[in-house]
Amino acid sequence: MPVETKTTCPYCGVGCGVIARVEETGAVSVRGDPDHPANFGRLCSKGSALAETIDLDGRLLTPHISGAPASWDAALDLVATTFADTIRQHGPDSVAFYVSGQLLTEDYYVANKLMKGFIGSANIDTNSRLCMSSSVAGHRRAFGSDTVPGTYADIELADLVVLTGSNLAWCHPVIYQRLATAKAARPQMKVVVIDPRRTATSDIADLHLSILPDGDTALFGGLLADLATRGMLDRAFVDDHTQGFDAALSHVADLGIADVAESTGLDAADIEAFYALFAASERVVTCYSQGVNQSSSGSDKVNAIINCHLATGRIGRPGMGPFSLTGQPNAMGGREVGGLANMLAAHMAIERAEDRDTVQRFWQSPVIADKQGLKAVDLFRAVADGRVKAIWIMATNPVVSMPEADLVRAALVSCPFVVVSDVMAETDTTAHAHVLLPSLGWGEKHGTVTNSERRISRQRAFLSAPGEAKADWWQMAEVARRMGFDTAFDFAGPAAVFAEHAALSAFENEGNRDFDIGAHADITVDTYDALAPFQWPQPAGTAPNAADSRFFADGRFYHPDGRARFVPVIPARDQRTTAAHPFALNTGRIRDQWHTMTRTGKTARLTAHFAEPFVEIHPDDAKALGLTPADLVVLESPQGRAVLRALVTPRQKPGHLFAPMHWNDQFASAARIDALVPGLVDPVSGQPASKHVAVAAAKLDVGLYGFAISVEKPEISKSSSHPLAYHALARAAGGWRMEFAAAPLPLGEEGGVQDRDWTGWSVETLGIPPGLEPLGYRDAVTGHIRLAFFDGERLLGAVFLSPRPVAVARNWAIAQLGAVHSDLRRRFAVVAGRPGAEAVDPGATVCSCFNVGINQIVTAAAGGCCTVEAIGKALNAGTNCGSCRAEIREILNGTRIAAAE
Incomplete structure (x- = not known):
């Protein structure tokens, strides 16, 4: 009989409940746990693909x-x-x-x-x-403890949700879906997104503030001053439960709209609109994440936000409060x-x-x-x-x-x-x-994790320990x-460790410490195995989730005098860019990858959306650098160098770049983006400033661009005869895919890069059996080279080369690795890199949950599916985690514009 186990997702801080099902054959599937209070059955693309990442390929199995x-x-x-x-x-x-x-x-x-x-x-x-260390520092300075006051339910109850430094749709997709559902049910709810980029999260925004890096302290400092000017302070709360308000206000009292506009790069009208919304909305939740924390002034940013909530008494009650969204599980x-x-x-x-x-x-x-x-x-x-x-x-x-x-x-x-x-x-x-x-x-493995709303959940083993x-x-x-x-570490199992952890939380704790789960100090193996998700605190003698789980409803904080502290902050922005390094680089996460890809890089579904490292750049900057879409870009800082694919988009502000932090040396030649980031840290928290890095950018000199697919994993080390200026590997259905670029020929070498023995290179690199002749062609006029290697009816690999970024129907070509090629016409289609009239090219992946491509969405739109909801009904795209809904809407808008023209 199949066995089902309730456990918790190992990715972001949302802490979603997962049900893992193991069939008698050993096959594993996962689905969201409808009873878990963090996600109520929802999962994002990464969570949905968990079963695809648990194989033993590449595992360390012995010391x-x-x-x-x-x-x-x-x-x-x-x-x-x-x-x-x-x-x-x-x-x-x-x-x-x-x-x-x-x-x-x-x-x-x-x-x-x-x-x-x-x-x-x-x-x-x-x-x-x-x-998250800047959040810790901000909490401890303001509250006397590292306490997250609110719950996910507050986001759904709020009249105004402010998302600052948080691409919620991609980094915390399930919370985003909870917010989107609440907004759909209450259209009067307002959402403000504060982010230098126009991200997928901006799709839900009533107001998007494209702030300059590190402008948050000025924005929220100005908000505090504006609230005071409007007479919107909760004087009773400030007088009865806080300390230091006058000093905090004095630091920002002279900060007018014009000053804030200069420090933030925002239009004065947008700043005034945000301030008016905040002042008029009683129930306000301000969610913040890495865009606030990963800064040389991250702790001050956190306290600038908290100051506004303390000043208005908007804390500790339903639908209000500052909310730190943790990054890791x-x-x-x-x-x-x-x-x-x-x-x-x-x-x-x-x-x-x-x-x-x-x-x-x-x-x-x-x-x-x-x-x-x-x-x-x-x-x-x-x-x-x-x-x-x-x-x-x-x-x-x-x-x-x-x-x-x-x-x-x-x-x-x-x-x-x-x-x-x-x-x-x-x-x-x-x-x-x-x-x-x-x-x-x-x-x-067995154990517990705590999510962003202080909810402790079990991770449970459903697989045997390998090796x-x-x-x-x-x-x-x-x-x-x-x-x-010996004695202090004589733990019989994880339940014993958890029991000691719980006992320490209650030890000599008379309510003077926020963290107390003493109710579990005597937990047994059986009760630990059955432990249901619960929020702390849960002192001895209390039932789980029995009381309001919000902190500070009584106005009592954890400084010795029981009062919260206003923290004076001085709005300031460093000018980091220089003539030598004129671009401001912002680093971060993307929708379908996790940290350094050691797990998410194992599944083709999650590599399909972005299969290689990239840098977002504004069209004006691309033009000035001589870049066209899909060219390769070299980024350099005094610390290091990276080579990335150009993604030319107006989502970026001119002079600003974005690059994801996931790629490593196992998947790309030079894409460890944190090699460019200096060790500049917040003086209070010690958190690095990963969102504001001065870099130079230039087009990479390329001899020939290439795209390859193969059943075997490409071995770049074996291709020394043809040096590559760039490569990026990714899993693909039925094998691997590789983007690459050949280095230009050295000065004085005769011929061209296209004249090299690319058949021999393919054999060396793609693991093609020696002596297997390719089907293909070499076009001397265009410089295009196409090689496809078949073993009987099976495609082993194909290489596509061009002087410009290769135009190939990539997802269709990848699908050919698993197809039968008895028909010669199908083989020639592979060589061409495009399907014939009878086949369908899905296009670049938009929805990873259901593997839906852009061409399928465009076709559905042409057939009358004019809304995101209609696309969902027709193709399922956007109906699981919803992270692609903004991209679908953008595609639909593009088809309308094209039709109008």
């Missing part, structure tokens, strides 16, 4: 020492001995952990306990430093256990002596870290300069995701001892590990035991 397979005992003994020896010789601050929001709370808890309570250093930081859980270098477990403060004493007594630990550890950027700089001599990296890929990514790589190369725990054998980071430890992946893979918490506990800390 390795210096590249050779080893036993767990040998690997763990080496880790424990080396860390202990390093600490004995150089002190506890000579070692470090770099962990991840991909870990489960139980993993995070054990790592934090080992480093801070038994090693005695706070040199444990997390990749959540890169996405367990960024919040990591914060709960003190995963950041400047925090202690259970939301206690490392700088507070009484908190250190509380934690040390609970853990009965020999030491306790008594000062903040190194935050992510400084941590890897310390690895580079030798202060940190041993580092353990868990469930993350910093050689791709960290700013100064090339420095991070060089640091790991020079580090005496690098341990990496991961599910994948080959990443940009595992390449530099002295010890590799195989971890359990999603679907194989010798082990849980991350187990790996750390075993190392701790080998270091002599």
